[in-house]
Amino acid sequence: MHLEIQGLQTADAPTLVLSSGLGGVAGFWRPQLAALEQHYRVVTYDQRGTGRSADTLPEGYSMAMMAAELAEALEQQGIERFDLIGHALGGLIGLQLALDYPQRVGRVVVINGWLSLNAHTRRCFQVRQDLLLNVGVEAFVRAQPLFLYPAEWMARNQARLEQEDTHHVQHFQGMENLLRRLHALKSADFRPHAAKITQPVLAIYSQDDLLVPWSCSPELAAALPNASLIEMAWGGHAMSVTDAENFNALLLQWLTRKEAKDEYA
Template structure:
């Protein structure tokens, strides 16, 4: 797994690891880099089986395996203390890291994530999976923006979306890989383990998310010993892209407010 380092370079720089959602690629975080890199050593990466981390995922692929792969890759670079910011699947990887590597993880930000999969999100995933398996990759890719972005934003960015569609089709991670990653995502259930996640955790959500109801983030924050909730009124599932200025400001504010407790815990 290849890690990309951005921003601060000194050895004791605070490290912020950005973990993408089901798409898995580092490029998702481009709208955040200019805001975060003056303050942090920012780590982005292509998850195993996606982008530059091409691989065939094994049967039984799990959230614990995703967390271990990331922790091992960070350790190989000498990074043993870090905060995690994750979008959907990436946020669940952050929660799993907090459980499995509590000495390494300081804080976790879960963007449009959940404690356990909701029936609504499961329905959305079934629709997407049916498109992939019974219609094909192009139909799956064309439908994806509908779950990510608000309608008005999509209407104003059709040229961009068309170009992204072509890119995603060309660089598709493969049906088998995607289905195994999706199964791991749907199977994750943190309800039995929530009390053990004692790090500060921010559940950051958008109220107009079509894929994940904002109430899932509220439930997550309430279940965690040190959970907190921030709601954005607009932006869809990928509000870090559609309303990046507001998103970046809220993220930086929370990180600043919780920096002192994170240092004391290290």
């Protein structure tokens, strides 16, 4: 698994692990690095079967496997204790880690995530899957920004989107890998286990998210014993990209407020 460690390098520096969504690659977090590296040791990684972590995923691939792979990769780097910030699928990996490795996980931030898959999100995933299977990779990639970004932002960033489309087609994770990762994501259901996740969790969401209804984050927060909720009015599913300055400020405020030095003892 390709993993990079940036920011503070002292032995007692608090560690933030950044976990991406369905795309899986570390580059998603570029808008956050400068803000976070001043205060934390920051770990980014390409999830198994994506980007620079090329692999063929097995049948029955699951959220628990995604969490275990990350836990092992961090342990190999000598990182036993960490907080995790995750976008959608990445946030669910964080919740799974909190369940399966409770002594290692301090805090979890879930960006536009959910407790269990909403019917609307399932429909969106089905549309994307149909495009991939029936039209092809290029159509799947071209449609992806529609679910990530507000229309106004896309209209102002057409050149950037065209460059990203080309890059994503060239570095596509592969149909089988994507379908197995998507199945794992759709199958994840934290309703039976939410009460066991006692770590501080921030559910942060954008009201204009097309892919995940904003109500999913309050539902998630209500099910967890120690959750906070932050709403952003604009930015779409990927508001950490489209409104990075505001997102970073809100994130750092929560992290600072929830800082507990003895969590890293």
